[in-house]
Amino acid sequence: MDSIIIVGAGPAGSTCAETLAKNGFQVTIIEKEKLPRYKACGGAIPKEMLDKFKIPSEIIQRYFNSLTLHHIANNIVIDRKGEGAILWRSDLDAFLTQRASNSGARLEENTSVTNIIRKKTGFEIKTTKGDFKSDWIIAADGVNSTVLRLCGWRKFLRNELALTITHEIALSKQIIEKRLGSDQLHIYFGKQYFGTGYGWLFPKKDVISVGWGCRLPDIRNSNQQFQEFTEMVHDQIKGGKLIKKAAHLVPVGVRSIYRDRIIAIGDAAGFVDPLSGKGIPYACLSGIIAGQVLKKAIDKNKLDEFKELYEKKLTQAFLTALIAKRDIQPEVYGSDENILRFMKLWQNHRSTEIAMSLWKNK
Template identity: 30%
Template sequence: MRNDTYDIIIVGAGPTGATCAKILADNGLSVLVVEKCKLPRYKSCSGMIIAKTAGLVKEYFDVEIPDGVKCTPYDNYGMVFVNDDGKEYKFEQRGFNVWRSEFDNFLLSKAKESGAEVIDGVSVIGCEDLGDCVEVTLSDRDMGKKRVKYLIDCEGAMGVLKRKLLNCDKDFIVTYQAFYDGKINLDPHYFYAYLQPQFSEYDAWFNVKDGMLVLGVAAERNSISKIKEYNDNFIKYMQSDHGLKIDKKIKEEKWIMPHIRRDFNIDYGNGRVFFAGEVAGFLNPMGEGISCGMESGYHLAKAISENLKAPQKILTAYQQYTTDLKAYMQRQWNLVSIMSKR
């Protein structure tokens, strides 16, 4: 039977929201996760679980990632970067290859086991910080408005709620990836990222999922019309330099990702409304966002659990706990900037 009162509402059932929900529930707080999509929800993603992410799953959820959420090849051996001038850099690191719908749903199931409640197919469409609580408006009128101690926004890239709250503009890039039947002379155990400007304003990528070849490109939202040109250039390059042969296009998808800037600014939130994960700005260069989503969600949950009655202390603790994460993101940037001039 669903509770009608909660300490905390979490917006979004991605890895950030699931981690946050699990830790809060483990600390005895009543938590409702509100997910606008029907679960398990689809998320366009390369599904690369780096070693750090696998370690966080073990640390926060006390489980190994099960084979049931993985796709072939199960093991990822690392990343190969090709810079603006075509120079190759190989980073060996053991990780996994997953389907996001299964992986995210697995994390959420662990949060539920800890006592978090989840509703899907319902959006958080607004909230008002009333000082001693937050009034949250849900898209389902029958559920009415809910008053909680804190609202945690983990809504991911689009950030509709955040933009409403902060009255800020969208700042994102558009990703396009297509899945093909075919052949290529590249090792399917690696994730390949190409930084040449003729393929993308960001990076172009190649990886393999359950036998399908996945090729993707990205563009700033103002030059979305160039996606086709970038993709055509990238396919031609992969055909000429890596023996790509396409038998059939299986599916294609466009998505968005926040514009990752080197001088990343994190929006932590304030009062009784906090942000975590991608919507807060926690995202590594090259778009690796699962680990920093989970880590920021964990730190925010810890800060709230330790300072439940003191919103200002929560903010200070959250900022302090994420200092190492920000330093890690900065080191990732430094590494990428050694490889690429752009």
């Protein structure tokens, strides 16, 4: 049976490992951190994902039933229905990785990949804790993927990346609910503050995740823009204690997905919604799809068909929508008027529906 190394124990790597281990493969996850570990993330996931991935209620910080959309320039607030949950990524990732381990995947934590040498058959993977051998490598190591860099894949272009800044602000549950409601996510739009991005206040149980994000070419001065945003939401976060700060990139464009026994999944491939920055569901879905397609290709001994089938399944699941959103994103966020138009449409339609319609008329 082929051996597989998955680099990265985020949602992409762990769901892929679980899928492959359940199908009898020898899978090792190499993760540079020790789980559970903090990961900058709003931690919002849609209800469908809770059900599909059987996420237990014990790791949920808060359920939400609506999104409150704030249009700053026009001082307009729109409520949109939207169900889901907020979690700490430390909890979600530890849970998914434990489930992969329970299915038979081996986890090597505190282990960083430092070099990859292609052998006649398979790979030798050098890490901070020794060498590993495998027939396949799955790059699930996020937006700055070391695996793909070492294997010579192209980097994300500047306009395929957004910068985010997050502050985690601790406050009591009562104060959070008084200021933000008990089941709402707050999203802020405005060219001046966010360029081609947006800001958010996502309430966990007793912490508000304050976030700001914008595509790299459109940033005026990230620290200043973040500061201006926090001043604007001062009444919501005042008196809170800053417990964590982080800056992190998000891919907003898809790069290659496969080359010669190296498979990219999740953020490493660029599977993030360019309009919303949502990436957890696509990380999980791509992990599962990669695992299923790999099993099929190996079982049928048709490895040359892997790429085509992987791309086809991704396209059916979400890839076309992400590409459409990437193409219309600059226009949707191009002016306060366009943002308002999008917000109004989003109130009653799914963002994919709007994106596909705008894309077809482009």
